[in-house]
Amino acid sequence: xxxxxxxxxxxxxxxxxxxxxxxxxxxxxxxxxxxxxxxxxxxxxxxxxxxxxxxxxxxxxxxxxxxxxxxxxxxxxxxxxxxxxxxxxxxxxxxxxxxxxxxxxxxxxxxxxxxxxxxxxxxxxxxxxxxxxxxxxxxxxxxxx
Numbered sequence: 445x446x447x448x449x450x451x452x453x454x455x456x457x458x459x460x461x462x463x464x465x466x467x468x469x470x471x472x473x474x475x476x477x478x479x480x481x482x483x484x485x486x487x488x489x490x491x492x493x494x495x496x497x498x499x500x501x502x503x504x505x506x507x508x509x510x511x512x513x514x515x516x517x518x519x520x521x522x523x524x525x526x527x528x529x530x531x532x533x534x535x536x537x538x539x540x541x542x543x544x545x546x547x548x549x550x551x552x553x554x555x556x557x558x559x560x561x562x563x564x565x566x567x568x569x570x571x572x573x574x575x576x577x578x579x580x581x582x583x584x585x586x587x588x589x
Contacts, residue, residue: 505536
């Protein structure tokens with residue numbers, strides 16, 4: 445399923461749950477993830493506790509980052525329709541951290557190899573979660589700050 449379809453599902457889900465009475469912690473998280481399953485999992489796991497927004501694309505991500513202070517950005521590092529990391533996504537990370545240095549970037553990808561670990565640390569990515577993502581890993585990532 446495409447990122448656009450994921451975004452539409454997210455908007456419908458968010459409308460349906462606007463009346464949630466749970467008290468959320470004041471923390472903002474933005475997700476840009478082209479893969480439906482892991483994107484919805486992250487949203488569902490975190491939205492009951494934190495303010496979570498889903499970006500449709502990079503331009504939408506940057507617009508959301510401008511609107512309010514964001515604590516975390518979960519960013520899909522993989523190329524679309526591939527399980528390889530897209531080097532262009534490191535440029536997105538660089539842009540985010542240059543403009544919003546307090547935002548923590550968490551990468552999402554299919555696998556991490558030793559060469560990637562060096563690139564990840566060079567670009568300031570705080571943590572990388574591999575698919576399939578476990579909810580426990582999401583919570584631990586945020587708690588570790």
